[in-house]
Amino acid sequence: MKILHLAWVSALGLLLSLHSHALTAEQAFAMAAAEDNDARAAAINAAVLAPDAGGPTGRTAAYLQALADDAVRTAGGKAYVVQGDAASDPATGAAAKLPADAEEVVNNNYLRGVIESAQAALALSSSDVQQRRKAARQMAAEPDAARLPLIAKALAGESDEQVKALLGRARAASLLGSDDAAQRLQAVRQLAGLKTPETQLLLNQRLADETDPAVQKAIQAALPAIAESLAWGERLGAVFSGLSLGSVLLLAALGLAITYGLMGVINMAHGELIMIGAYATYLVQVLFQRWLPEALFGWYLVVAVPVAFAAAALVGAVLERGVIRFLYGRPLETLLATFGISLVLQQSVRSLFGAQNVGVENPAWMSGGVALLPNLTLPFNRIAIIAFAFAVLGAVAFMIARTRLGLFVRGVTQNRAMASCVGVNTARTDTYAFALGSGIAGLAGCALSQIGNVGPDLGQNYIVDSFLVVVLGGVGQLAGTVYAALGLGVLSKLLEGWTGAVLAKIAVLLFIVVFIQKRPQGIFALKGRSAEA
Known part of the structure; x- marks a missing residue:
């Protein structure tokens, strides 16, 4: 599932690079309402990464909240946000007529997790530092390689040290799943210095799947030091x-x-x-x-x-x-x-x-x-x-x-x-x-x-x-x-x-x-x- 998820993100990234404009909100919303779960997850990630995502107060955030509230219907390749008896176009916010054959968009637990992560990602551009800290804490707890570009962008413009530390942990945790052994080794060294229960769990999970001897050795050296610190x-x-x-x-x-x-x-x-x-x-x-x-x-x-x-x-x-x-x-x-x-x-x-x-x-x-x-x-x-x-x-x-x-x-x-x-x-x-x-x-x-x-x-x-x-x-x-x-x-x-x-x-x-x-x-x-x- 994760491999297919990353493949979709890569494909969308290539698509974006071939066109001179970013994925439009209307296209992202339509894909987010598709029947295929991996396509929806990829579209949500692409919409959040788009330059015109709009942050926590934009239309992307509003549409993600509608998805989380099960207030989205689809018909004819289009998505509609339904509030009570009224329907609207998620791309423009204008009132729209809901087709009679519109179907409800159903989210499973996997998609709800994707939506929550996307909402946290958008909150990183909030002007409220407490909201940014909460979002960064959630992203650090749920690392995802698809979020690396957004984390890099947020780190570049962040001034709060606590948010920076949380984003650094999220970046390192996300890099643990990289195909590059050098990046994984760098992530292990960074996580080893944090000495938190979350990093201990991440390193233990990585150790079970790690094949590179150098990375294995670094993880095995880091875990006892983390355990001793946590014991105190x-x-x-x-x-x-x-x-x-x-x-x-x-x-x-x-x-x-x-x-x-x-x-x-x-x-x-x-x-x-x-x-x-x-x-x-x-x-x-x-x-x-x-x-x-x-x-x-x-x-x-x-x-x-x-x-x-x-x-x-x-x-x-x-x-x-x-x-x-x-x-x-x-x-x-x-x-x-x-x-x-x-x-x-x-x-x-x-x-x-x-x-x-x-x-x-x-x-x-x-x-x-x-x-x-x-x-x-x-x-x-x-x-x-x-x-x-x-x-x-x-x-x-x-x-x-x-x-x-x-x-x-x-x-x-x-x-x-x-x-x-x-x-x-x-x-x-x-x-x-x-x-x-x-x-x-x-x-x-x-x-x-x-x-x-x-x-x-x-x-x-x-x-x-x-x-x-x-x-x-x-x-x-x-x-x-x-x-x-x-x-x-x-x-x-x-x-x-x-x-x-x-x-x-x-x-x-x-x-x-x-x-x-x-x-x-x-x-x-x-x-x-x-x-x-």
Whole structure:
């Protein structure tokens, strides 16, 4: 197919050289609507290469879009563009009468690929640099020897360095299919310096078909260097993914570090408090979408943060005053009670929002990412969650260590009777502390809504890991929670690259079991009177 395709292009090039004028748009359009797929592909390429193609706003581009939209009919050797009940001549744009026997032009996948490549080629002459970058990126991903003249023309007039680099890669990738071994060798040397996954794939594919010993040797020398460079990107990507997972675990476990670590309450409904924060974020998004101008949508997440905290904190306060305060000092009973409450909360959410997941969109400023290496892109939403996790950690640490409420929480935790004797309202402090831990869980739900779907079972995916983080870090120790969350996140992602997700999870669990057996107090042990109590 490709050989015949190139033969048609060569034949058309010869035809063009024999005539003093370029292939007219009308001829190209008629041939693009022919029944033979290779003839249509050749005609499309010739129309794009013609000097009067007109760029991304010309008639050639408009006709290619009509072909892509299946809006072209043929009859009597002519092509017609049909929009609704109106037909027009693609060469002039003038209205035309559609013959009764006109037939629809059908595009298969091969022709759709040719059309998309042709549209990208025309976009290279756009005045918008972003559009040219997108087109050059597409041409680099789909190399075609028929595009070499157009690439050369675009390179000659291009000023943007990124577009030049992409076009250079597209030219080198296209030359890999050349009949000239010297050109193939030159292409291999150029691609070897790029060290991208795309060039690695192209060189591997070429190696399987290469017959020239010099080119084979060059490819075999280039592939290990590319693989080593990409391996570093994969390693750094695994570390970043681990930090991202660790920040999520940190947010999920911070609230538990207060309710369980400081208060001794085994709260099995902690995951549902995370879920409440996520649904609060969803409701704020819906409010912004329905009632506020579209320009303000990017700010919904800023409003959702305090709303998620307040919603989860309110539920936590009601839970503490209604159930938990009667069960202090009886951890197993709190476990059973909160487990039942978690089921009630899950079913309540299913009744209100349905059993299906709901989607929460990222604001525009959290979309995209930063490309550090060819195979390493750091998503903005993950970066934002890491920063948010540490901001929440700093706020919690400051509140516990420097505020009046933090002093009361620490006093009640260490010696409830003595704190009561000096005038601390222990019941109110318990409520505030539990509401604080619940509110932090709501913030975790707000963050989690930005990296996945929100559903009734959202919290169940994190409750076990949250308890593991708190126990591993040391009960009541915020610093231990940080080390445990980030350490488990990075360890899990590194092991996944070697063993797979399931075995990595088992390995992490075995590590925690062995560690707790050797050091039951966790990474950081309590010191002083609180450790003796």
